[in-house]
Amino acid sequence: MKIICIGRNYRDHAAELNNPVPSNPLVFMKPPTALLVNNKPFYYPEFSKNIHYEGELVLKICKNGRHVQPEFARGYYDQIAFGIDFTARDLQQKCKEKGHPWEIAKGFDNSAPLSKFINIGDRNVANISFKTVLNGNTVQKGNTKDLIFDFNFLICYVSQYFKLQQGDMIFTGTPAGVGPVQIGDVLEGFIEGEKLLECEIK
Numbered sequence: 001m002k003i004i005c006i007g008r009n010y011r012d013h014a015a016e017l018n019n020p021v022p023s024n025p026l027v028f029m030k031p032p033t034a035l036l037v038n039n040k041p042f043y044y045p046e047f048s049k050n051i052h053y054e055g056e057l058v059l060k061i062c063k064n065g066r067h068v069q070p071e072f073a074r075g076y077y078d079q080i081a082f083g084i085d086f087t088a089r090d091l092q093q094k095c096k097e098k099g100h101p102w103e104i105a106k107g108f109d110n111s112a113p114l115s116k117f118i119n120i121g122d123r124n125v126a127n128i129s130f131k132t133v134l135n136g137n138t139v140q141k142g143n144t145k146d147l148i149f150d151f152n153f154l155i156c157y158v159s160q161y162f163k164l165q166q167g168d169m170i171f172t173g174t175p176a177g178v179g180p181v182q183i184g185d186v187l188e189g190f191i192e193g194e195k196l197l198e199c200e201i202k
Contacts, residue, residue: 002168003030003112004158005085009148009173016176025149025157028102030085030171034112041200042110044183048088051181054174055132055140055189058083059151060117061168068159073152074125076164079117082130082189082196083171086111089180112171115189115196123192125151132177133188142175149173 007026008019036042044051060079068076085106092105125144132140144150149157154170181187181201189197 005171010175012176030107036110036113050090054085059170066163073155081117082115084113140177
């Protein structure tokens, strides 16, 4: 099982971090030990003083494939979840300054809280809304219509480099509104108004 993540996939998020809009998907990975499921709490790690939440939609791959062609891409995912890409922003900045990979800032243990998966069914995948709520206040609102690279494009692109396998997950990117968490905070994630995730920071 792979956890494939897409960075800077919403223009407003790229802008808020003063990053250029990518011309191709920005791909990175998280290890399986990053997953945090069943609404378990997130324990603030000692190695960082600036953990940021990034709420996003997560696709679950339902069959194996490589070099997927556009006309078949929709057949490779049938479920979606709400996930948080926790980022140690201070470590990430140090990595960037040295030209190093981001893994310690993105892939540390429990850095990927994940809700249960729900069936996409007949939903229009080009118009799915979601939001991140911090301590009762909505801090992120996203919609798949604003994706730079849509779900099907991501399936085709990623499968050029990594064989997609049943059970793999793709974190599809976060909209604007990311920010820090503190001990005692509670994050909630919603898809189409349905609450799917709750994560307390301890």
